[in-house]
Amino acid sequence: MLVIGVAGGTGSGKTTVVQQIVNDLPAEEVGVISQDSYYKDLSQMSYDDRCQINFDHPDSIDFQMLIQHIKSLKGGKSIQQPVYSFAVHNRLEESTTIEPRKVLIVEGILILSQPELRKLLDLKLYVYAESDERLIRRLKRDIVERGRDLEEVIDRYQNTLRPMHNEFIEPSKEFADVIIPTHRRNRVAVELIRDIIDQRIAQDQ
Ligand SMILES: Nc1ncnc2c1ncn2[C@@H]1O[C@H](COP(=O)(O)OP(=O)(O)O)[C@@H](O)[C@H]1O
Ligand SMILES: Nc1ccn([C@@H]2O[C@H](COP(=O)(O)O)[C@@H](O)[C@H]2O)c(=O)n1
Numbered sequence: 001m002l003v004i005g006v007a008g009g010t011g012s013g014k015t016t017v018v019q020q021i022v023n024d025l026p027a028e029e030v031g032v033i034s035q036d037s038y039y040k041d042l043s044q045m046s047y048d049d050r051c052q053i054n055f056d057h058p059d060s061i062d063f064q065m066l067i068q069h070i071k072s073l074k075g076g077k078s079i080q081q082p083v084y085s086f087a088v089h090n091r092l093e094e095s096t097t098i099e100p101r102k103v104l105i106v107e108g109i110l111i112l113s114q115p116e117l118r119k120l121l122d123l124k125l126y127v128y129a130e131s132d133e134r135l136i137r138r139l140k141r142d143i144v145e146r147g148r149d150l151e152e153v154i155d156r157y158q159n160t161l162r163p164m165h166n167e168f169i170e171p172s173k174e175f176a177d178v179i180i181p182t183h184r185r186n187r188v189a190v191e192l193i194r195d196i197i198d199q200r201i202a203q204d205q
């Protein structure tokens with residue numbers, strides 16, 4: 001199995017790049033897991049308390065479970081991936097079955113920040129966009145798709161997102177094999193990654 005890690009700041013375009021890569025591949029050969037599914041279970045807290053959580057700090061993620069799940073998939077076993085709700089800031093009761101595939105893409109802001117996780121990655125990508133562009137994208141997305149308002153996004157950006165980005169995410173860029181700029185749709189970078197994946201799939205046959 002080829003395991004590809006895709007990191008980068010919020011709104012950098014990770015999900016979009018992953019979607020472009022996946023669209024080009026046969027569905028039965030690629031699986032995707034998102035770091036967002038591994039936010040810790042906060043059922044013991046009230047909704048108001050959950051709203052105060054710093055969701056950009058590595059401690060908010062159950063990396064042990066994520067690492068265990070990647071190891072299981074590498075070992076040919078399926079996993080039950082938690083389902084996360086941005087609306088309630090918590091895991092839901094249900095889970096999603098993910099089957100092992102030839103290619104596994106693991107995507108999320110902090111994917112390159114954890115040494116134990118990095119060891120499991122065969123190819124490390126960092127998706128890059130300027131911070132003002134990321135904030136604009138995040139504002140639009142969170143208001144339209146994640147039920148947030150202008151004040152919530154700006155408060156979170158100033159209080160937790162920006163400082164955590166500077167402390168944990170931006171420095172993890174140094175571990176990337178390839179940095180993908182997304183100031184515009186970057187077809188060339190996606191094709192490059194596609195070629196690497198194709199070679200690896202062909203080698204395994
Ligand atoms: N290259 C790009 N140019 C313009 N908008 C983009 C680009 N890449 C992503 N977007 C938009 O920005 C928003 C955030 O992108 P997304 O892929 O969800 O980022 P991430 O997963 O890194 O948070 C989405 O609404 C997406 O459509
Ligand atoms: N309940 C939550 C959990 C996380 N976030 C934010 O999501 C961002 C990471 O997701 P991307 O798809 O943007 O990479 C992260 O910056 C958290 O601030 C949230 O708003 N609410």
